[in-house]
Amino acid sequence: MVVGIAATALQCSQGMHTAAVADALLGQPRRAELLPLQGRSLPCHRLPGSRGVEPLPIWPRLLEAVSDALAQARLSPALLAETGLFYGTSSHELAEDEQALLRTGHVALQGRHQGDLARRLAEYFSLGGGAYTLSTACTSSANALLLAAEAIQDGACRAAVVVGEESLNQTTLLGFESMLLLSGDDCRPFDRARNGMVPGEGLAVAVLVADGCLPGHSGPRWRGGASACDPQGITCSSAEAMAAVMQQALQQSGLEPGDIALLKAHGSASQNNDAIEAAAMHQVFGTSLPPVTALKGALGHSFGANGLVETVALLACLQRGMVPPAHGFAEPDVALDCRPLQQPGGFSGGAVMFNQFGFGGNNTSLILELVP
């Protein structure tokens, strides 16, 4: 069964609408801002309108983004009753829990009533196909997208709303700082001078529908994907395991490496992880990689949301016939033999691979296709 992406919505540091984000990625994106936090200054990609460490309220933004996407998709009430909700996040409502702690002195962790946002969204929009919250570190929303597409293909639902959400919180920021994984300035994926990630936040929505439910749909189509765990590496997978999940995704999609027209790398800009990811890409594609881009230089690393945020952002550019460059990449690291795009390029259609790799060896590779 063919599954299509009928509509999307996006909120991130580069804008609160998909079009604005595509404009930024294809032009001059805003740089990360310095966030004063507990005596430190940390570069972060915050949502426009954010003040200090206080998060923008999640629920109103979710309502706006999902409403926007559903309005674009124009699903009938009958179809909504057979639409599932797949929500990917690694921090749930931790940002709001932290604010509550500051106000009350009490660790309520109401956000630990996990899955509550997904349940509320499903009830609000009368989505009757089940509500699922996936929390697998940096692959959370990528896994949500994968499971949503598979659920439609399996006939478990006829459409799906996929949400990826992450709000920056102090625990996550200081946690990554303690691991020496944060850059003090910029995110430079695969660059010779890369020195770590820049955290970001984001909210992305994608509405998937089974072919035939929306006659005349000509948007991006799901080809296949794979998700697997590498039990060897708690903070970073091996190149072999990353390569294996890409190969599984190709197999699921009925494609060969040479069929990939573009690859969106995870590209977290850590010294070690980028090197391993580059090695994995070479294991799959040999010496001749497809065109590669990476988006964390412009969007930051939105952790659990990054899979869907980057997918929606890239699709927005591709649907204009353009590929965004890997902002932040300037000088190649010879050892990696990986040169992401440094200028916007043209895109005339084809299969695109989206890779995400997370803590706990959780690896996900997804393939979508855009027809010319």
Add this chain to the structure above:
Amino acid sequence: MMQARLLAAGLCCYRAEQQPADLLALLHQSGGPRLRRSNRYIALSLLGARACVQDRTLDQACGVYLGSSLGNIAETAAMMAPVVERGEAPMPFSFINVSSNMAGFTLAQQFSLHGRNLAVARYRHAFVSALELAMRDLQGGRVSQALVGAVDECVWPLNEHRQRLGLPSQTPLIEGSGWLLLSRQGGQDEQGMGSLQWQRYGHDNTLIAEMDGLPHAPDHQHGMVLSCEPDGLVEGFSPARDAWQFIAALAQAGERPVQAAYRLAGDACAGLRYLP
């Protein structure tokens, strides 16, 4: 309807006493690994999974589907206050272990599993969601086996935890970890215990008509009904108790069928049926 082969069921469940049980020591004393740089939630996950898997060798392509209502709440709570109040960065491994998929990763390490590894979050009936996703993957051929669990821990001090859960003071609390090992119906593991079926229903009446072993349909007050109560399950509250009751009933089922129904959102129900 989805169907899978049930190979094993097992769980551990403990009453929460004044002081938290040393689960890491308990794990080691029961023949399990001595986990370093770990936490009680991960130890709990592994204790229950070992009770299920025992001495079996699992397929490398076995998937892990861990459902939890509260996740690794204790370590998150312990980490948050120093961060927010004093700007103290967490210790690296404590921070890593807060990630919801670390328990699943530990299981993958212990049992050498390379399949998909999902953490499913839901306050009510997280296990039912995890089981649904696992059975769909089995049916779709995406995994050859599935280890499906429900894990929930308590947080000390217990009175704060009762407040957090909206419970009266002195409510007995329990924590635990229950697991099922499944394989594809019609696959190589035809030995097993029997068949497990999962079906979503849109209306309670349909459910009752099809599942005679149930006393009544689940309603808003009793979100789960079971055809037979298991023996010996520790008394006390946990959001995961409904899952552990079903798993314990399966573990004791022998030649007796077991049926359960869970009320999901709105009018939807999920019916589970074990046929030996």
